[in-house]
Amino acid sequence: MKAVLVIGDGMADRPIRELGWKTPLEAARKPSLNQIAKTGICGIMDPISPGLPPGSDTATLALLGYDASKVYSGRGALEAIGSGVKVLPSDVAFRCNFATVDRNLVVLDRRAGRIVNEDATKLAGSLQKIKLKKLLGAKFFFENTIQHRAVLVIRKRGLSTAVSDSDPGEVGEKVSDVKPLDDSSGAKLTAEIVNELMRGFHKILKDHPVNEERAKRGVPPANMILCRGAGTVPNIKPLSQVYGISAACIGATPYVRGVCKAAGMKLIDVKGATGTPQTDFMAKAKATIQALKTNEFVLLHVKATDVASHDGNIEQKIELIEKIDHVLGYVLSNIDLDATHLSVTADHTTSSITRNHEGDPVPIAITGPCVRRDDVEEFDERACAKGGLNRIRGMDLMPILMNLIGKAKKFGA
């Protein structure tokens, strides 16, 4: 028996006036999602706890069965390992942006004109080579990922994640000094190292040939690195150890890949999977079926619905839900429904009105041979609330799925 979990990032929403107070899920045409609801058991789920708006990182940890409130240790390291950068347990990692600043270090563009990968790779190469005297013996690894995004890993004993961001978060603000957030010597040490690096990086970048060449092309120079989200690798047991399963992840988003990597899952690269609304949905669907041949659990994550919600693009969100529905149609017709449990949900509610993650519960449906089928006929926030699962928490989902496929361990005798 195998299990597939499909997560539409930020797919759940609130009722919207322009949709006649329907949610995008309620408004979308979604025969396959409804098929899963109709043949399965449904419910609503608080990703972390009622009312609490989750990040996608904490929510994904929870949906894989971990207690995010205990194991979450910041976004930086998840992003780093999801991007293929090695992070040791004592390392502290940051999410970084290539940015454009003026001579007073005021941020002009937080993404350096969404710098292309080629330029970013050249700049990152130069940054990785610099030697700084004041690094107090620390090693560092700086790597660009997609466009303006990059990760920075600092390696030295005694570091701490209790440091502030250098990224001011807003255009027009000055780059911040990284400050220790508690009285520990580790926080002081970490802040000192990062500040020294940021200064060193700026010195290299401001006169870098790549930026001179960018100036000629009329695009903003990538003359500063902004860092945020200091984190360590979460200390969690891999799924293979918790449930004795082989597991794989299909998703392009670095932090989702990071969580899955931390959970010991195989990361499957899919050509054309980009984490954007233009991602190749069918390639991901096919990869899911493929992965299911050699894994007992496959997570398929689709980021695009969240992107549309953050943009407040309701129509696009509905279209993307309909694309996810097509993916599920393909999955439904290509799995062995006598030997597979298929579950679909969202990692959190993203309101297309507030354009933020919200703490409302998400709908959840599970179909497969062992579920107690209920009478819910549609997959959406309100229909599922009447389902046989009632209201569960994100961290309950994995034990429920593992129970259905016979992988849950008995407690007691």
Next chain:
Amino acid sequence: MKAVLVIGDGMADRPIRELGWKTPLEAARKPSLNQIAKTGICGIMDPISPGLPPGSDTATLALLGYDASKVYSGRGALEAIGSGVKVLPSDVAFRCNFATVDRNLVVLDRRAGRIVNEDATKLAGSLQKIKLKKLLGAKFFFENTIQHRAVLVIRKRGLSTAVSDSDPGEVGEKVSDVKPLDDSSGAKLTAEIVNELMRGFHKILKDHPVNEERAKRGVPPANMILCRGAGTVPNIKPLSQVYGISAACIGATPYVRGVCKAAGMKLIDVKGATGTPQTDFMAKAKATIQALKTNEFVLLHVKATDVASHDGNIEQKIELIEKIDHVLGYVLSNIDLDATHLSVTADHTTSSITRNHEGDPVPIAITGPCVRRDDVEEFDERACAKGGLNRIRGMDLMPILMNLIGKAKKFGA
């Protein structure tokens, strides 16, 4: 966006034979409560946890979002701060009664004939002045509140709440010595001080001119102080810090005011609000609308329904529910429903048959622009059980409300 929470104390009940197995809520005429259910999202709520009968103090802590099982530290200090008495973190406070005892210290009347405030104030004034040698350097503050009720605060380092009550709880029983409930030196010290005070108080009271005068009037003398519910101020973060909101409380009951005070809420005094079935309901309704102008969260607490339940007065309970319904009618027509979430619930079930707090869940409804409206049409214990909130816990309510009004903080990135 703002939020109002209306709590009908002990408003939930069990089915009652004389009502054709309806509950008082089911039997009452309540168009406004139903309006909230019809336009909102409903559910049932375990104030603390399933089956556990809560006190009104622990339930109110939970409904304000605190984990009562961790932060509750006895009733005495809540009652004291709710009555306007200052209590420091290291103080131990008791709820007290003026009582009538015979010469063998057997309790004849636990409320000294429900002594009038004027007499109690004079007696309390005399008690506050006494000097006792054996108080071991402790200071004390004794203050009467309403009728026979009073509070006693003891101030000295190293006190403990692990002491028994002097109040035997029953007429015909002898006043108890206060005993340490564990082996700590603090418990021994506290018991010693309280016993010394009780003896000292009795000595003053038994020959007090006020009591001589009461004897002439043929009313029982208030010749003893009974104390119970040793407690400290709960160590909780104010709501302003947890959610960044300004919050106010409208309620006359001392322990509810005490919980709200501990949560950093403004206490609003309403002329005519008494905590009894004769309270001025409309004055409280108007005060709620007024408070909403300068606060983001307003709690309106109505004690009377609980009083009727403890008296087993089913008809009065129904009448009082209908009065709460009028209050809600006024609130509904005077708030901006596009920018306010209005929630109504009970702090616990009080059975009009057992006349006790019971551990059954309570109905909850929330209306406002962001809720996922469900198809529940009536506000009562059974109708709400079919609602879109399903079953939540008391401590989930505040995060849910704060999420709806955009005051919940994201966990993760």
